[in-house]
Amino acid sequence: MATRHLIPGAAVTAAAALALSACGGGTDPGGSADDGEPSGEITVITQRTDIVDTVFMDYKERFEAEYPDVTVEFEALTDYEGEIAVRMNTADYGDVLLIPNSVTPDQLGTYFEPLGTVEELSEKYRLVEEKAYDGQGYGVSITVNTQGLVYNKKVWEAAGITDLPTTPDEFLDDLQAVADSTDAVPYYTNYADGWPLSQWDGNRGAMGDPEYQNTHVAHSDTPWAADEWHGISDGLLFDIVANGLSEEDPTTTNWEESKTLLGSGEVATMLLGSWAITQMQQAAEDAGASADDIGYMPFPYQVDGTFHAQVAGDYKNAINVNSEHKAAARAWIEWFAEESGYAYDEGGISPLVDGPAPETLGDFDAAGVEYVEMTPAPAGQEAYESEVVNTAEIDLYGNIYRQELVDVARGAADGDKESFFAELNQRWADARAAVGE
Amino acid sequence: MSTVSSPVRGAAVRTTATPPPAPRRRGPGRGWRVTPWLFLAAPLGLLVLFTYVPVANMVWYSFTSWNGMAPVKEPVGLENYQRIFTDPDMFSVFLVSLYYLAGAFLQLGLALYFATILSFRTRARNFFKGIIFFPYLINGVAIGLVFLFFLRPGGTLDALLALVGVAEPPQWLGNPDLANVSLASTSVWRYMGLNFVLFLGAIQSIPHELYEAADLDGATSWQKFRYIIAPGIKQVIGLTTILAISGSLAVFEIPWIMTGGANGTTTFVIQTVQQAFEFKKFGLASAMAVVLLLIVLLITWIQRRIFPDEKVDLT
Numbered sequence: 001m002a003t004r005h006l007i008p009g010a011a012v013t014a015a016a017a018l019a020l021s022a023c024g025g026g027t028d029p030g031g032s033a034d035d036g037e038p039s040g041e042i043t044v045i046t047q048r049t050d051i052v053d054t055v056f057m058d059y060k061e062r063f064e065a066e067y068p069d070v071t072v073e074f075e076a077l078t079d080y081e082g083e084i085a086v087r088m089n090t091a092d093y094g095d096v097l098l099i100p101n102s103v104t105p106d107q108l109g110t111y112f113e114p115l116g117t118v119e120e121l122s123e124k125y126r127l128v129e130e131k132a133y134d135g136q137g138y139g140v141s142i143t144v145n146t147q148g149l150v151y152n153k154k155v156w157e158a159a160g161i162t163d164l165p166t167t168p169d170e171f172l173d174d175l176q177a178v179a180d181s182t183d184a185v186p187y188y189t190n191y192a193d194g195w196p197l198s199q200w201d202g203n204r205g206a207m208g209d210p211e212y213q214n215t216h217v218a219h220s221d222t223p224w225a226a227d228e229w230h231g232i233s234d235g236l237l238f239d240i241v242a243n244g245l246s247e248e249d250p251t252t253t254n255w256e257e258s259k260t261l262l263g264s265g266e267v268a269t270m271l272l273g274s275w276a277i278t279q280m281q282q283a284a285e286d287a288g289a290s291a292d293d294i295g296y297m298p299f300p301y302q303v304d305g306t307f308h309a310q311v312a313g314d315y316k317n318a319i320n321v322n323s324e325h326k327a328a329a330r331a332w333i334e335w336f337a338e339e340s341g342y343a344y345d346e347g348g349i350s351p352l353v354d355g356p357a358p359e360t361l362g363d364f365d366a367a368g369v370e371y372v373e374m375t376p377a378p379a380g381q382e383a384y385e386s387e388v389v390n391t392a393e394i395d396l397y398g399n400i401y402r403q404e405l406v407d408v409a410r411g412a413a414d415g416d417k418e419s420f421f422a423e424l425n426q427r428w429a430d431a432r433a434a435v436g437e
Numbered sequence: 438m439s440t441v442s443s444p445v446r447g448a449a450v451r452t453t454a455t456p457p458p459a460p461r462r463r464g465p466g467r468g469w470r471v472t473p474w475l476f477l478a479a480p481l482g483l484l485v486l487f488t489y490v491p492v493a494n495m496v497w498y499s500f501t502s503w504n505g506m507a508p509v510k511e512p513v514g515l516e517n518y519q520r521i522f523t524d525p526d527m528f529s530v531f532l533v534s535l536y537y538l539a540g541a542f543l544q545l546g547l548a549l550y551f552a553t554i555l556s557f558r559t560r561a562r563n564f565f566k567g568i569i570f571f572p573y574l575i576n577g578v579a580i581g582l583v584f585l586f587f588l589r590p591g592g593t594l595d596a597l598l599a600l601v602g603v604a605e606p607p608q609w610l611g612n613p614d615l616a617n618v619s620l621a622s623t624s625v626w627r628y629m630g631l632n633f634v635l636f637l638g639a640i641q642s643i644p645h646e647l648y649e650a651a652d653l654d655g656a657t658s659w660q661k662f663r664y665i666i667a668p669g670i671k672q673v674i675g676l677t678t679i680l681a682i683s684g685s686l687a688v689f690e691i692p693w694i695m696t697g698g699a700n701g702t703t704t705f706v707i708q709t710v711q712q713a714f715e716f717k718k719f720g721l722a723s724a725m726a727v728v729l730l731l732i733v734l735l736i737t738w739i740q741r742r743i744f745p746d747e748k749v750d751l752t
Contacts, residue, residue, distance in 0.1 A: 192585075194697055249611035251700050252589035390504070390716040398715055403699040412613040412700060 039069035040325035042095035042332060047080035047315065059340050063332065070328045091322040095329040098142070098315035105133040105382060112138045113319035113326055115333075125337065125351050127313040129376055139316025140337045143348030146274045146309045146361065146371060147203035152284075153295040155184045155268040164297050164367055166307075168236040171300035175245040178268045187240045188258050188267040191250035191406055194399035196258075199272050200233050201396050205310025205372030208303035214377060217396075218385035221429040224421040230396070231421065232301060234405060238417050241409035250406055259283035265293070275314070277360040278347040296363045307369040311349060384435070392431030394424060492730075499724035504717040517724035527725075530705050533617055537685035537704075540621035544629045545681060549674075551629075552636035553662055566637070573630035581694030584623045585610075613701045620692050620702055627691070628684070632677050639670035675744030683733040705729060 046052055052074050060072045075094060077083040084100050087093040088111055103111060114136040115121060121128040121137040126144055128137040159178040165171035175186035190196035204212050207229050217223055223230040240246055247253060247267075261267040263284030270276075274296065281291035298307035317336060319329045336342060337351045344350065347360035349371075357365065377384065385396075394401050401424070407413035408420045415423075499517055501510040521527045551569055555562045572580065587593045588609035595606045609619040643665060651661050667674075689706040692698060698707040705725065713722035 191699065192696070194699075249590045249608045251608070251610040251616065251696055252585060252592075254585075386717075390718065393712075393716050395715050399697075400699075400711060400715065403697075407613070407700055412611070 036327050037069065038067050038325075038328040038331035040328050041071040041073060042323070042325050042328045043073045043075060044332060045075045045077060045084065045094040045097040047077060047098060049076040049078050052076035055342075055345070059336070059342075062339075063335050066335065067328070067331055070325075070331065072332065091320075093320055093322075095320055095323040095325055096317055096332050097320060099131050099139045099318045105131075108133045108138045109136070109321075111318075111321055113321050113323070113329075114138055115140070115319070115330070122353075124353060126349075126353055127311070127351070127373060130313050131316050131318070139318040140333050141313035141316050141343075141351040142336065143275075143314045143343035143346050144311055144351055145314055145348055146311045146364070147199070147205070148274065148296050148298045148309055148364070148369075149269055149271045150262065150276055150280050151269040151295050151297060152184070152262055152265045152267070152293055154289075154293045155182055155265045156295070158182050159268075164307075165300040166302045168232060168239070168300055171236065172239055172243060172245070175240060175269065176243070179245055182268070184266055184268045185247050185261070186245040187247075187269045188253065188261065189237070189241065189246050189250050189406060190253050190255055190258055190270065191399075191403055192253040193255040194403065196255065196270070196272065197237075197399040197402040197406075198397055200237055200402065201230075202273060202312070203233070203299050203310050204229050205374055206233075206299040206301050206308050208306070208308040208370070208372060210372055210375045212374070213385065214375060214381075218388045218432070221432060222425045223428055224424045230424075233299070234402065235417070235421070236300075237402065238405055238409045238420075241406050242417070246406075246410075250410070260287050263287040263289055263294070265289065271299075274361060275346065275348060281347075281360075296361065298364060298367055298369045307364075307367055308372050309364065309369050311371045311373055313351070314348065387435050388428070388431050391434050392427045394427060394431075495723045496727055498720055499727045501720045503719045503723075505713065505719040510720075513720065517721045518728070520721065521724055521728055527708070530703050530708050531686070533702060533704050534686050534688065536617040536621040537624060537688045538682065540625045541681035541685045544625040545632055545674075545677060547625075548629050548632035548677075549636050552633050552640055553666060556637060556640040556666075557658070566633075569633050570630040572627050573634075575627075577627070577690040578694055580623065580627050581691055584619075584626075584691075585695055588619055610696060610700070616696065616700050616702050620695060623695070624688065624691050632681075635673055635677055636670060639673040640666055643669040671744065675740060679737055679740045682736050686732060687729060 046056065048056065056074050060074070063072055064070060080098065081100050081102065084093060084097060085102060088100075093111075099108070099112065108131060116137060117135055118128050118132045118137045119135075121140075125137075125140050127141055128139075130141075131137065131139040155178060156174070159174070159181045161174050161177060165174050178184055178186040204217070207216075209215070212229065213219075216228055217230070220228060222228065224234065225231045226235065241250075258267065258270065259279055260283050262270060262280055263282075264287035277294060277296055280294045284293050285291050298309050301307075317333045319326055319333065323329050344356055344358055347358050349358060349361065350356055376382070389396050404413060405420060408415045409417070498510065500512055500514060502513045502516070503510040551565075555566055555569075559565070590606075590608055590611070594609065598606045607615055610616050647665050648661060651665060656664070687706050688704045689710075692702045692704055693707055693710075696702045698704070698711070703711075706729070709722045709725040709729075712718045712725065
């Protein structure tokens with residue numbers, strides 16, 4: 001499903017369009033979301049073009065039964081990030097929409113109605129602070145994701161593996177066992193599509209420290225040292241490829257096909273967010289196998305004998321600051337988080353603090369994985385890491401340097417692990433010096 | 438004008454409105470002089486608005502460190518240009534263009550060959566014309582995807598090679614030594630049709646009597662090509678050569694879709710896009726675009742010196 005990942009180009013255009021509109025924004029930040037009873041017709045904009053005519057119609061029916069004075073209309077956008085940014089230059093961008101990633105924290109108030117203070121919202125919802133500014137929360141996550149590795153249980157069992165690997169070395173041994181005793185490709189990088197490689201960055205919580213990125217990563221001169229997150233995760237990726245445990249020709253991989261390959265057991269393992277689990281289960285069923293074949297394991301790294309996994313919010317529902325039916329819009333957002341069951345059906349963690357745990361993450365419960373919510377960067381520091389990234393030209397959130405890493409590891413480019421990581425560290429340290437703390 | 442050619446219609450027009458335009462047309466009044474500019478206003482306005490203003494902006498950005506979003510554009514002087522000309526990683530990507538340049542000359546040769554053959558009486562020549570031109574009509578994204586399947590391990594090409602006994606074909610895109618060759622070949626397949634049509638059109642505009650005269654003199658096909666066709670389409674050859682050179686410096690679509698610039702296939706334009714959109718260095722990216730523009734202008738100037746715009750006279 002292409003809607004999952006963001007095309008960087010589109011996001012930037014979107015950001016530029018927003019920056020322009022911010023100059024001409026004449027919107028009134030006053031008014032409250034809670035004035036009056038929910039009534040009127042609201043337009044809800046969604047990125048889920050695939051289920052807007054099915055699942056969302058069911059939501060509409062149930063919601064309107066509960067709030068008879070409200071009529072809900074949907075608009076689904078294919079290229080959500082790109083299209084919504086253009087719309088947001090006008091006042092007409094629906095009543096409820098998802099906060100685009102291109103909106104910076106200080107712009108939130110220009111476009112969205114504050115839902116309440118972060119403290120107050122946090123009693124009910126997870127990860128409100130991800131889209132907050134000046135103590136005000138602006139959105140409620142549609143679902144919450146965690147990070148780990150999807151794997152085909154049948155293949156791993158056929159290779160005689162019974163315990164989850166707890167260190168990168170064990171993980172490599174296990175992949176070797178898969179290579180030796182089955183026909184499956186032990187690990188699939190999805191190199192050609194690129195964005196799946198960016199998933200390697202998303203699990204800094206595996207280090208078990210909510211403050212990790214406020215003390216390491218952009219605050220370290222050596223993120224690729226053997227005991228820091230990027231050294232561990234990228235190091236594992238390097239070793240997988242260098243040991244020949246990944247697909248034969250990474251340049252011709254195909255994301256849609258990779259789902260079928262994993263579902264049918266031709267590929268054993270892929271590192272992806274928990275959002276991928278339901279898609280893989282579906283692919284397994286479509287390939288004539290069972291959804292139960294798909295397992296989800298935490299990143300093979302333990303702190304004090306415990307696995308940790310980062311949780312992060314997906315898109316967040318928010319209210320258009322220009323909406324004429326804010327009460328109805330707010331009712332929808334709350335209903336969507338609390339009663340629609342969207343997160344649960346998607347196999348995600350509930351956006352509610354006390355929401356139901358999804359069945360898809362039963363493996364994590366069994367493994368005793370502890371979830372880690374990362375602390376956002378302190379005020380004024382939000383852009384620091386991305387500045388270092390841009391100055392160093394090492395795209396932590398992208399795929400350019402990880403594709404190079406794979407090329408070096410498979411011998412298609414010059415260098416080895418030490419020289420490659422030393423160069424990354426060097427460029428990173430230089431960039432940090434150039435940006436300044 | 439139709440009012441003159443058709444008395445009936447002229448009468449009808451006259452009854453509906455306006456006095457006869459004749460007196461106004463004759464005098465050198467002001468309205469007459471402004472009229473052409475009024476007609477030109479729309480295209481010139483669009484040209485300025487969508488070509489010269491953006492280019493001027495780009496040149497301005499190239500002297501700043503703008504990140505694409507910030508309201509302030511910090512001037513940095515020549516820093517961006519200095520980086521382009523001192524950082525070896527920046528210019529080494531032009532080496533990738535050499536693959537496409539080689540491909541472009543192969544493409545011109547093939548196009549000229551086919552255009553010449555098909556301009557003579559050949560069996561099913563319209564069918565072959567269609568086949569050769571067809572790839573150019575296909576969307577570049579579609580071509581990229583089709584060739585991805587064609588070139589992948591165990592794909593169509595490998596299956597074809599297996600039929601003729603090649604058991605272990607190389608990785609066409611995975612092998613860094615071959616990836617650019619594969620991409621350049623895809624590019625040749627796609628753009629040969631355009632060159633072919635340009636050549637064919639030029640060849641067919643050569644007067645037919647010249648061939649007849651040549652036939653009477655007993656000229657061979659090669660002689661006809663050498664002394665009639667080649668000089669007759671010299672201008673078009675010069676033009677397509679320039680297009681091929683500047684095109685191979687500015688390759689973007691095919692490698693972007695097929696490999697995304699990975700595995701050593703990054704071209705100058707891909708690098709520009711990455712600097713602008715991945716690393717938010719619009720200033721540097723603008724400078725790179727300016728450099729590319731200057732290189733293309735330089736090549737065009739050289740071409741004009743080699744092929745001056747003279748009138749071709751075959752007689």
